[in-house]
Amino acid sequence: MCVGVPAKVVKKMEYSAVVDVMGSQTTVGIIFVPEVEFGDYVIVHAGQAMSIVDETYAKQSVEEWRKLVNARNSETV
Amino acid sequence: MCVGVPAKVVKKMEYSAVVDVMGSQTTVGIIFVPEVEFGDYVIVHAGQAMSIVDETYAKQSVEEWRKLVNARNSETV
Amino acid sequence: MLEILKLSNNPEICKPLVEAVIEKAKEFQEKFGRKPALMEVCGSHTMALARTGVKQCLKDDVNLISGPGCPVCVTDQRSIDAMIALAEEENRIICTFGDMMKVPGSNKTLLDSKIAGKDIRVLYAPADAVKVAEENPDKEVIFLGIGFETTIPILTLMVGEAEKRGINNFSIWMTTKLVEPVLRYLLDAGEVNLDGFLLPGHVSIVLGEDSYQYLVDEYHISGVITGFETAELLMGIYKSIELALTGQAAIVNNHPAIVSKTGNQVIHQWMEKYLTKCDEAWRGIGVIPKSGLDLKPEFDQYNAKKRFIVEVGEPRKTKCRCGEVIRGLISPDECPLFGKACHPMNPVGPCMVSAEGSCAAYYQYMRESF
Amino acid sequence: MLEILKLSNNPEICKPLVEAVIEKAKEFQEKFGRKPALMEVCGSHTMALARTGVKQCLKDDVNLISGPGCPVCVTDQRSIDAMIALAEEENRIICTFGDMMKVPGSNKTLLDSKIAGKDIRVLYAPADAVKVAEENPDKEVIFLGIGFETTIPILTLMVGEAEKRGINNFSIWMTTKLVEPVLRYLLDAGEVNLDGFLLPGHVSIVLGEDSYQYLVDEYHISGVITGFETAELLMGIYKSIELALTGQAAIVNNHPAIVSKTGNQVIHQWMEKYLTKCDEAWRGIGVIPKSGLDLKPEFDQYNAKKRFIVEVGEPRKTKCRCGEVIRGLISPDECPLFGKACHPMNPVGPCMVSAEGSCAAYYQYMRESF
Amino acid sequence: MEKYISLAHGDGGELSHRLIKDVFIESFGDGDSALFDAASVDIPVGRIAVTTDSFVIKPIFFPGGSIGKLAVAGTINDLAVSGAKPVYLTCGFVIEEGFPILDLKKIVHDMANEAKKTGVSIIAGDTKVVERGSADGVYINTTGIGIYELNKGCSLEFEEGDAILVSGTIGDHGVAVLGARGELGITVPINSDCASLNRMLAEVLEHTNGVRIMRDPTRGGLATTLVEIAEDFQVTMKINELDLPVREEVHGVCDLLGFDPLYLANEGKAIIIVAQQEKEKVLDILREYPEGKDAVVIGSIVGKEKGHLLLETPLGSKRLLTRLSGTMFPRIC
Amino acid sequence: MEKYISLAHGDGGELSHRLIKDVFIESFGDGDSALFDAASVDIPVGRIAVTTDSFVIKPIFFPGGSIGKLAVAGTINDLAVSGAKPVYLTCGFVIEEGFPILDLKKIVHDMANEAKKTGVSIIAGDTKVVERGSADGVYINTTGIGIYELNKGCSLEFEEGDAILVSGTIGDHGVAVLGARGELGITVPINSDCASLNRMLAEVLEHTNGVRIMRDPTRGGLATTLVEIAEDFQVTMKINELDLPVREEVHGVCDLLGFDPLYLANEGKAIIIVAQQEKEKVLDILREYPEGKDAVVIGSIVGKEKGHLLLETPLGSKRLLTRLSGTMFPRIC
Ligand code: SF4
Ligand code: SF4
Ligand SMILES: [Mg+2]
Ligand SMILES: [Mg+2]
Ligand SMILES: [Mg+2]
Ligand SMILES: [Mg+2]
Ligand SMILES: [Mg+2]
Ligand SMILES: [Mg+2]
Ligand SMILES: [Mg+2]
Ligand SMILES: [Mg+2]
Ligand SMILES: [Mg+2]
Ligand SMILES: [Mg+2]
Structure with a gap:
């Protein structure tokens, strides 16, 4: 079961969408995320898109890591 | 489809019999020759015994051949 | 018995018999100014005459003509096409004698269909078709029932067996042929001049010696019931020429060890119970009235022609003769x-x-x- | 997005994060005289912590305990035996996730049955089971429906699909599990001392952040919703220790990019339509009331437990712990x-x-x- | 160990490793070469003979042998008839999921046994597993390497009058296997002739002169093999129906089923064509071996242009024999 | 000619004869050896390498190759990694009744092509046909014979610090084939790496010193192959997760399906273990070839007793890698 890689919607149909996962494509169900749009990233579980990735939050998480890392690095220096 | 070899009945059941054909054995139907006996030779067609060989007649046929052959041989001599 | 069998192919017996036949044939030639012409009307005879070399040895002296004795060969092209078409439907198992597999239909053969994945089975013992039906209750099992009088009784056994076991997914595609009507056709047509028939040893088991009397009575032509081993074949030919030389017509049973005067009565009963005469189309001849046997109407459920509709087009024309x-x-x-x-x-x-x-x-x- | 993914496993990010976690853990150790103890309750977390090396790197400083997060592992032995027995009958196709194939039943595994010729299929997309049913109308197709909240909604989709297509040879053997009842069980049992939970990223997509409030309100214990990449795992642990240090209980959403406050509402609707709570037996625990979901009675025809009777004996005892x-x-x-x-x-x-x-x-x- | 073969036995991982260790190395005995991608072996002379065959026989165990014995003997015989001394064999298995490991062990044991008896080493192997329904039990490919030790071989030059010998009765293998299949409902009291002929044929080659060619009449039978020689070397040969060594039981089965012994497979027979004056010497050598005790002369080369095979019937007439043409035989080798 | 393979194509008679003539000899071009039971070929006296493999891949045509190309390249590579120059191949076909003859021709063409490109001769062959449902299209066994031309080879002696190289990205074949099967519903934009490596590896061996061992990480993937070396030669090696060359697309598919690139099959890659000081030279040679352009060092020998393979994670922790253990992969080689 996949855990990590977000899948990018490259074609939206009625109940399913073609998604791209690092270059490979597959079709997933989108019944649980009807609001999904072309270009969105989704989290897929057992062939179904379960959630749309909110990129703003994702970037915020990265910022959090960086802050902690930078704090340590400056400490070390 | 077999034409020549007579099959010898080595075991008689109700509707079928085991026959021996020069050492190999197989089971044939005997519905068409209910009077067949252990030791009889039968003519088999497509898995069914069609006729019981009358050995007396068979020997007579051989005699006929021999007569003709002997006639020729004595002629030649 | 095995000694007799061996003798019947022994060159010390057979070579003199060849000479005897040739001598008789020369006698005939001297008397009538032409070779004696005999027709064998049994596919097994055709094969045996060729395989044993009898035909080859006699080729300069006796005109041995093959008649309509091979059940596959006499089957009308439309009938062949129908059997092949029969195999195309889903959920069917076609059971057949091996000979049918490569017979050319207008577009393909049964073998082509098998290679393409159709379930077509060659049976050594045709009765196994009933077993196949029993083991595959969700499929229609159809046996391609071609044959002359030797094989026809076996088809009735299959129906009897299916009845007894209450099997209702089994049927036979009947295209059987009878010897008498086609012999009459040939004689009536008068296309070929014959001095006698080599009558089929196996068919005669069923029919009996007396059944051929019409040849003598109506056509004044002889018939010698003949076996399949070398010596038997040679004797059958010898006796035929001998008869022809006398100018008398007669039926001679040269195979009395297995052929009786009136044929196998048990078989007659089976055939009467299940079968009725029907018109049949013959390759190169056309329909001959009452020249085949079909299942009686009360056995329609075992009659594939009644159960299934098969549509075939006009057969493809070839240069085949x-x-x-x-x-x-x-x-x-x-x-x-x-x-x-x-x-x-x-x-x-x-x-x-x-x-x-x-x-x-x-x-x-x-x-x-x- | 892919850059973010790469960053989340980049050693230049992750190695300092490890140091940060260890520092926090040492702080905890100084303060409380013991290592902080955190439990992950998601099988994917268990695997990710081990595979990325996070667990290894922290083994001297953080007590990372695996909880009941693997759906196969928590399934009662009797249930496993029943699923294997289910496959023994003729004319069935068992569809399952690959994980189930080698799970030891009391006598054999599904893989053993497959090797012995049973039709058991591993599906990558479970929804394909409905297609399998459609293509095999003469077989009963049974999907082994095990899973937590992430997988359960997908089972409802399958039922919906079968309904829509009018397929009536498809059913699901439901043995699903819910996270909340088992966490409550563990906390009530008090067998293990915890300073916090790493809450499952995927289950939380369905449940939402707010659903965990009972941990804070009723048990005064924290939970951090955590993703599966190295940096995410480390941040989840970091925040958990940080909370534990403060002595405050709280639910923190460390995976806000995919987990919302109230969960996926569309999924909630599907689950409400098809499912109802039921008692479930957990391995090593026994029955926990209302700890699973079953199909509502109106969907009995898709419920394999209603369609088929399976008898299993007392499970074989092993020394497995x-x-x-x-x-x-x-x-x-x-x-x-x-x-x-x-x-x-x-x-x-x-x-x-x-x-x-x-x-x-x-x-x-x-x-x-x- | 597991009782049945699973797909994992063929995935190259742990189970494959164990299968190789426990079944193959156990029997074939060369632990070392399993460590390498290729086996490395010594070759003493400059010319080698190479042959390959796959064996797909059904049933895999039959009276007189098994697919394992057959896979070794069949390839050894191809080398032996070409005048080479068989020295090395490789084997490639394709196994159906669910195949009993006990049966596999028996097969491998038979292979090891036959290899040992004949003095060849099995030096490399491979195992693949396919899903249930994608094979019928097990298929085995063997490839054989032989060396030309003698400095004489088959001349491949023919003369009118050369004698055609066969080393024993024909059709035994075909009939034994057909019987063992059960489908035909026939019980056949004879064994397959499956046997390695390398020592016998090597002695013929070494101790006689004038051997023109040797062949093993396997698939397609005696007739097909002779037709091939006739066509390939443009010689006309004649064989005598009365001289053909055919067991009565084989006659009986053929008659029942409509087969011809001339076209039935043999797996322990050789055809040898030899100069007329050497034929007795060859017969003497053949008849010293149990596999050659029924050796006879069946015909001779009668012409050098047409490339035909003629059969003389007991009546003295002749007919042309052709290759087996499309009879639907079941898998017998 | 017929369009589909029938049982008669495998009965050794007329149809077999024509199939061999029209399909195999037509492509492989050696009419002569088809006349004999065994091919007879010259070999320099000394030591030869022999290897055998059966190929059962599904689908038989896939992006980047076919079962034919694979069957030749796979065996050539086994010879090449053992330091031998591949010279001769045999091939054994098991074909399912109903297989399209056009497909067979394509496959045979691919084999002939790959053989020609790499300078090997296909000298012997065999064809068997099995009933529909007793195989899945076609299976091919190839057996290869190589000669040791160089007077240096792999030393099989290891030292701490020896570098472990891989000649390019891993998992391409496995993922390309899984994609081509269609069953998984995934479209994969990459080709199998299927390629013969004999020339490249011969150059490495000839122009560098200190090559310890070469291996082709096929079934079981990189990890399984390295575990085998570690166990067979009792060395402990460490590879670095960050250094493993894995295409993004392969990562993606693995993530979707739960596979690990370390265990996916490769069909055009070599692992080379070489003395530390020679690694750059080896890399330089590899990178001159299209098949070696992504060659990298992925780890080193770190000890000489335990026979373990360790993977260092990006975090610097290590874990033990074992053989592929029973994952149910479909047939990919
Ligand atoms: S085409 Fe001529 S040779 Fe062929 S079957 Fe017809 S009549 Fe006989
Ligand atoms: S037996 Fe022990 S090691 Fe094995 S699964 Fe059970 S608890 Fe784990
Ligand atoms: Mg290899
Ligand atoms: Mg060969
Ligand atoms: Mg051979
Ligand atoms: Mg041979
Ligand atoms: Mg191999
Ligand atoms: Mg099978
Ligand atoms: Mg190999
Ligand atoms: Mg290999
Ligand atoms: Mg061969
Ligand atoms: Mg198939």
Whole structure:
């Protein structure tokens, strides 16, 4: 079961969408995320898109890591 | 489809019999020759015994051949 | 019995018999100014005459003509096409004798269909078809029931067995043929001049010696019931020529060890119970009235022709001359396709594919060199 | 997005994060005289912590305990035996996730049955089971429906699809599990002392952040919703220790990019339409009331437990300590069978066979040398 | 160990490793070469003979042998008839999921046994597993390497009058296997002739002169093999129906089923064509071996242009024999 | 000619004869050896390498190759990694009744092509046909014979610090084939790496010193192959997760399906273990070839007793890698 890689919607149909996962494509169900749009990233579980990735939050998480890392690095220096 | 070899009945059941054909054995139907006996030779067609060989007649046929052959041989001599 | 069998192929017996036949034939030739002409009307005879070399040994002295004796060969092209079409439907198992597999239909063969994935089974014992039906209750199992009087009784056994076991997914596609109507046809047509018939040993088991009396009474032609081993074949020919020399017509039972005067009565009962005469179409001849046997109407459920509708188009025309070969009008090597476009690997007509076909016999056993 | 993904496994990010976690853990150790103890309750977390090396790096400083997070592992032995027995009947096609194939039943595994010729299919997309049913109308197609909240909604979709297409040879053998009842069980039992939970990223997509409030309100324990990449795992642990240090209980959403406050409402609707709570038996625990979901009675025709009767005997007893592993009472290497009688080629318990099982994770990823 | 073969036995991982260790190395005995991608072996002379055959026989166990014995003997015989001394064999298995490991062990044991008896080493192997329904039990490919030790071989030059010998009765293998299949409902009291002929043929080659060619009449039978020689070397040969060594039981089965012994497979027979004056010497050598005790002369080379095979019937007439043409035989080798 | 394979194509008679003539000899071009039971070929006296493999891949045509190309390249590579120059191949076909003859021709063409490109001769062959449902299209066994031309080879002696190289990205074949099967519903934009490596590896061996061992990480993937070396030669090696060359697309598919690139099959890659000081030279040679352009060092020998393979994670922790253990992969080689 996949855990990590977000899948990018490259074609939206009625109940399913073609998604791209690092270059490979597959079709997933989108019944649980009807609001999904072309270009969105989704989290897929057992062939179904379960959630749309909110990129703003994702970037915020990265910022959090960086802050902690930078704090340590400056400490070390 | 077999034409020549007579099959010898080595075991008689109700509707079928085991026959021996020069050492190999197989089971044939005997519905068409209910009077067949252990030791009889039968003519088999497509898995069914069609006729019981009358050995007396068979020997007579051989005699006929021999007569003709002997006639020729004595002629030649 | 095995000693007799061995004797019947022993050259010390058979070579003198060949000489005796040739001598008789020469006598005939002297008397009538032509070779005696005999027709065998049994595919197994055709094959045995060729395989044992009898035909080859006698080729300068006796005109041995193959008649309509191979059940596959005499089957009408439309009938062949129907059987092949039958196999195309889903959920069917077609059971057949091996000979049918490579018979050329207008577009394909049963073998082609099998290779393409259809469930087509060659049975050594046809009765196994009923077992196949029992083991595959969700499929229609159809047996391709071709044959002369030797095989027909076995079809009735199959119906009896299916009845007894209460099997209702089994049926037979009946295209059977009878010897008497076609012999009458040939004699009536008068296309071929004959001095006698070599009558089929096995068919005669069923029919009996007396059944051929019409040949003598109505056509004034002889028939000798003949076996399949070398000596038996030679004796049958010898006696036929002998009769022809006398000018008398008679039926001679040269195979009394297995053929009786009135035939197998048990078999007659089975056939009467299940079968009724019907018109049949013959290759190269057309429909001969009452020349076949079909299941009686009360057995319609076992009659594939009643259960299934098969549509076939007009058969494809080929240059195959099987029709004439069957009627004894030409010998296989007189067909321009023989050995060229038509050979066992690529048979154009049924006579080249069936183990009992005249063209196959000729191709396999009669070519000393090419 | 892919850059973010790459960053989340980049050693230049992750190695300092490890140091930060260790520093926090040491702070905790100084303050409380013991290592902080956190439990992950998601099989994917168990695997990710082991595979990325996070668990290894923190082994001296953080007590990371695997909880009942693997759906295969928590399934009661009787339930496993029933699913294997289900496959024995004729004319069935069993569809399942791959993990189930090698789970040891009392006598055999599904893989054994498959090798012996049963039609057992591993599906990558479970929805394909409905297609399998459509293509095999004469077979009963049964999907083995195990899983937590992430997988359960997909089972409802399958029922919906079968309904829509009017398929009536399809059913699901439901043995699903819910996270909340088992967390409550563990906390009520008080067998394991915890300073916080790493809450499952994927289950939380369905449940939402707010659903965990009972941990804070009723048990005064924290939970951090955590993702699966290295940096995410480390941040989840970091925040958990940070909270534990403050002594405050809180639910923190460390995975806001995919987990919302109230969960996926569309999924909630599907689950409400089809499912109802039911009692479920958990391995090593026993029945926990209302700890699973079953199909509502109006969908009985899709409920394999209603369609088929399966009888299983008393499960065979083994020395497997999966029950304790699942409850977080022992670590896999404390089981005397671990790595000896029990290894992935010969798993004694489900924890050694499932890709998300604690023993399998430990065996595959935590042995530097033996 | 597991009782049945699973797909994992063929995935190259742990189970494959164990299968190789426990079944193959156990029997074939060369632990070392399993460590390498290729086996490395010594070759003493400059010319080698190479042959390959796959065996797909059904049933895999039959009276007189098994697919394992057959796979070794069949390839050894191909080398032996070409005048080479068989020295090395490789084997490639394709196994159906669910195949009993006990049966596999028996097969491998038979292979090891036959190899040992004949003095060849099995030096490399491979195992693949396919899903249930994608094979019928097990298929085995063997490839054989032989060396030309003698400095004489088959001349491949023919003369009118050369004698055609066969080393024993024909059709035994075909009939034994057909019987063992059960489908035909026939019980056949004879064994397959399956046997390795390398020592016998080596002695013929060493101690006689004038051997023109040797062949093993396997698939397609005696007739097909002779037709091939006739065509390939443009010689016309004649064989005599009365001289053909055919067991009565084989006659009986053929008659029942409509087969011809001339086209039935043999797996322990050789055809040898030899100068007329050497034929007795060859017969003497053949008849010293149990596999050659029924050796006879069946015909001779009668011409050098047409490339035909003629059969003389008991009546003295002749007919042309051709290759087996499309009879639907079941798998018998 | 017929369009589909029938049982008669495998009965050794007329149709077999024609199939061999029209399909095999037509492509492989050696009419002569088809006349004999065994091919007879010259070999320099000394030592030869022999290997055998059966190929059962599904689908038989896939992006980047076919079962034919694979069957030749796979065996050539086994010879090449053992330091031998591949010279001769045999091939054994098991074909399912109903298989399209056009497909067979394509496959045979691919084999002939790959053989020609790499300078090997296909000298012997065999064809068997099995009933529909007793195989899945076609299976091919190839057996290869190589000669040791160089007077240096792999030393099989290891030292701490020896570098472990891989000649390019891993998992391409496995993922390309899984994609081509269609069943998984995934479209994969990459080709199998299927390629013969003999020339490249011969150059490495000829122009560098200190090559310890070469291996082709096929079934079981990189990890399984390295575990085998570690166990067979009792060395402990460490590879670095961050250094493993894995295409993004392969990562993606693995993530979707739960596979690990370390265990996916490769069909055009070599592992080379070489003395530390020679590694750059080896890399330089590899990178001159299209098949070696992504060659990298992925780890080193770190000890000489335990026979373990360790993976260092990006975090610096290590874990033990074992053989592929029973994952149910479909047939990919
Ligand atoms: S040779 Fe062929 S084409 Fe001519 S009549 Fe006979 S079967 Fe027909
Ligand atoms: S190591 Fe094996 S036996 Fe022990 S608890 Fe884990 S699964 Fe059970
Ligand atoms: Mg290799
Ligand atoms: Mg060969
Ligand atoms: Mg051979
Ligand atoms: Mg041979
Ligand atoms: Mg191999
Ligand atoms: Mg099978
Ligand atoms: Mg190999
Ligand atoms: Mg290989
Ligand atoms: Mg061969
Ligand atoms: Mg198939």
